[in-house]
Amino acid sequence: MPLQNRMNPMGQLHSVKAKGLLMGNRGQLHNAEKQIVRSWKLQRWITCALEYHGIKRELMAPNSYTELFFLDEPTSYAT
Numbered sequence: 001m002p003l004q005n006r007m008n009p010m011g012q013l014h015s016v017k018a019k020g021l022l023m024g025n026r027g028q029l030h031n032a033e034k035q036i037v038r039s040w041k042l043q044r045w046i047t048c049a050l051e052y053h054g055i056k057r058e059l060m061a062p063n064s065y066t067e068l069f070f071l072d073e074p075t076s077y078a079t
Contacts, residue, residue, distance in 0.1 A: 001015060002015045002016055002017040003015065003034055003059060003060060004035070004036050005036075005059065005060070005066065005067055005068050005069055006018075006019070006020065006068070006069050006070075006071075007024070007068050007069065007070055007075065007076075007079050008075070008079075009074075009075050009078040009079065010078075010079075011078075011079040013036055013068070019050065019069040020050075020069040020070050020071040020072065020075075021050065021070065021071065021072050021073070022047055022048065022049065022050065022069070022070045022072070022073060022076050023047070023048055023049070023050050023067055023068065023069055023070070024045050024046055024047040024048070024068050024069075024070060024076055024079075025045075025046050025065040025066055025067060025068055026039075026040040026041055026042045026043075026044075026045060026046075026066070026068070027040065027041025027042040027065055027066070028041055028063070028064065028065055028066055029041060029066040029068075030060045030066045032062060034059075034060040036066070045076070045079065047070070047076045050069075
């Protein structure tokens, strides 16, 4: 089952396998079972490109921020 890490323009999270074009985060929102347990830890959004020099990271890793994905730039600004 896909992780609940895809944001829609209304700021709601969905479980969708596709990641989209951009990634953002609002701090650590998930628990050890990779389930979202809160809406935000930081009020500000951090949004960035999905790729950086081929670096790969585990999604929703323990003690790390929660990766959230947006379909496109307007969606990332709408939330």
